[in-house]
Amino acid sequence: MLATVLSLAELRPGAFDLRLEPSEPCRKARAGQFAHILCGPENLLRRPISLCDQREDMLRFVFEKKGAGTSWLARRRPGETVDLLFPLGRGFTANPDGPPTLLVGGGAGVPPMVYAARRLNGTAHAVTGFRTAGLAMLLDDLNALCPKVEVCSDDGSLGARGFVDAVCRRLMGETAYARVLACGPKPMLRAVAAAAAEFDVPCEVSLEERMGCGLGACLGCACRTKAPGGGETYSRVCQDGPVFDAGEVIW
């Protein structure tokens, strides 16, 4: 699918907000799904980037500039064309009915929580964690979509000092959540999954791995999961995930 760049803004140093207009009507994605984006003639492989938001005629991706691929993407100008495969992968369960959902985003894992909050129709609570205040992003978006947003930072420069799992424990003590949806660095996901398990709240986590085809064919993006019949197996992050039930994941 081709899409036209509507705008590209630097949200904070190193994080970019890319808005695209698809050239054809595209399916409404589930929160947690991703686009596999072609990053110019110099970079052979596409880059998987989680959907940050989707509106009628607009796809929004917020990504960190890390290597050659994301640097290329960060140099796009309005009117240019981007080639993407979208929407891909298994998304989060986002059910706006019943008890609220707790969204947990850490660092570069915050963007998919914006769309999750939208799909939850303003019923979700959110916890975000950043290493330091200068790396914070998308808090205005979450505040507009969630009745409760808690922020913490590793160094205490923004919100509470500490990690998101401590905040999650406090919130789960106050509210009976339907589930916890989390995206962020693996140690954070593991800690959040452990916290959710203590409160007996179902938890879904979005994993990341280096990817080839993005469609499930090449088996490049393997992650260790529990096998249905016992033991362990490799699942494909691109097709079986990127969202997994926390209980399936072998940390």
Added chain:
Amino acid sequence: MAVSFAGVSLKNPVAVASGTFGFGREYGLRFDLSRLGAICVKGLTIAPRGGNPPPRVAETPMGMLNSVGLQNPGVEAFIQNELPFLRKYDVKIIANLSGETVAEYAELAGRLSDAGVDMLEVNISCPNVKAGGLAFGVDPASAAAVTRAVRDRSNVPVMVKLSPNVADIADIARAAEAAGADALSLINTLLGMRIDVNTRRPVLARGVGGLSGPAVRPVAVRCVWQTAQAVKIPIMGMGGVMTADDAAELMLAGASAVAVGTALFRDPEAPLDVIDGLAAYCARQGFTRAADLTGALR
């Protein structure tokens, strides 16, 4: 565009390369598999294999390293669950097989050819496994032994997939031909490695992996050209084919068919563009049949 490849008629000379296309299910959602000349399925072993730990892929300048490690559900699951799906399409099915011993190769050949695949591709060139794989592909006598054992047990044409990680690929090619190979496919990936200089660790969990993509294409063209001088059996050329011109290059060097692999990861419809572009190339160059391209190097 139709060609006869080792006695198997392909509607066009463009296949998809083993390991890049799974068993066709994922790409089958994106285009009609019947448009392809052939599908070389993901490498099969007797028992299911879990594959190597992640990270399994790393990008390189115009290429990629992979270390999947022959993850597959095993030959029986392929025959029961995957082959019937592939048979719904009008496309030739080439079963890629790997053993740890000559006897395993022979057993796989018997089971797969009895199951009714159109051709076997004998992988003696996988760089990503500890036992078997590449070990059989770097020595002419071993390559011949595997080829002979497979040939004896197979009632369909046998194609042997060669490694570029050898001193003289023509030596291995001649040994496979003498042992009864009906065709050769080349090249498998080049053994490579990447290191993260910040963590000072290899990027791939297993350390090394197989290099593919446009970066290896000149090596593939050279290997096909050298092999075509050395043998009479047909060659399926592969290695970094992204466009019809790339496919034409391999055919001019001596390939009778080509396979598209890593290009699929950039553009899932790349093989279709190669098929259409190759027809246009033939028309431009005045070739009435795709087969006339083979070895038409001036």
